[in-house]
Amino acid sequence: MAANIFFVGLMGAGKTTIGRIIAKHLNKAFYDSDHEIERRTGVSIPVIFELEKEDGFRKREAAVIEELSHMQDIVLATGGGAVLLPENRKHLMENGTVIYLRANVNELWHRTRNDKHRPLLQNDNPRQRLEHLFAQRDPLYREVASIIVDTGGQPVNAIVHQIEQKLLSL
Ligand SMILES: Nc1ncnc2c1ncn2[C@@H]1O[C@H](COP(=O)(O)OP(=O)(O)O)[C@@H](O)[C@H]1O
Numbered sequence: 001m002a003a004n005i006f007f008v009g010l011m012g013a014g015k016t017t018i019g020r021i022i023a024k025h026l027n028k029a030f031y032d033s034d035h036e037i038e039r040r041t042g043v044s045i046p047v048i049f050e051l052e053k054e055d056g057f058r059k060r061e062a063a064v065i066e067e068l069s070h071m072q073d074i075v076l077a078t079g080g081g082a083v084l085l086p087e088n089r090k091h092l093m094e095n096g097t098v099i100y101l102r103a104n105v106n107e108l109w110h111r112t113r114n115d116k117h118r119p120l121l122q123n124d125n126p127r128q129r130l131e132h133l134f135a136q137r138d139p140l141y142r143e144v145a146s147i148i149v150d151t152g153g154q155p156v157n158a159i160v161h162q163i164e165q166k167l168l169s170l
């Protein structure tokens with residue numbers, strides 16, 4: 001069995017933070033698709049969006065997800081939009097346990113409001129943008145995930161503990 005764990009969810013859900021901790025606890029290699037794209041291109045996510053638009057970024061993201069999802073025994077934090085393409089959803093569902101980290105728009109907004117690293121939220125009304133993305137993507141996250149964790153109002157260590165319990169009972 002591949003024994004991979006893939007995190008999905010909106011920007012600010014905690015995929016990168018929690019994925020890294022879970023990987024350490026379970027002694028698996030940790031990857032983040034955004035970091036992998038930055039490593040390969042040598043530039044930041046905002047620069048990729050600026051030069052290649054969202055479309056160019058999605059192509060790079062799809063290539064990285066296809067490759068990483070076929071590795072063995074890894075934890076992967078995907079970017080929030082990774083579920084948009086059907087082929088990404090298929091790769092994630094077929095090659096590991098997918099965990100959806102869920103939070104309400106208000107919380108996501110608070111967690112991301114001071115960060116300039118997310119191009120989709122650099123506009124006049126990031127909260128409204130998050131609302132729109134939540135409506136569009138929540139069904140897609142649910143489609144791919146076999147574990148859904150509500151992160152609302154919970155500190156990171158409590159979420160990590162909850163995920164480890166759920167993984168044990170699979
Ligand atoms: N459960 C939580 N409670 C409070 N803050 C959180 C929680 N999970 C993550 N954060 C914070 O929210 C921000 C976004 O987390 P991050 O892991 O980058 O999310 P994602 O990768 O899903 O976009 C970080 O500053 C992180 O420390």
Ligand SMILES: O=C(O)C1=C[C@@H](OP(=O)(O)O)[C@@H](O)[C@H](O)C1
Binds near residue numbers: 010
């Ligand atoms: O939701 C999205 O479309 C995106 C989420 C980001 O990752 P995080 O979810 O880790 O912030 C990053 O991939 C990019 O800015 C686009």
Ligand SMILES: [Mg+2]
Binds near residue numbers: 015017
């Ligand atoms: Mg992230």
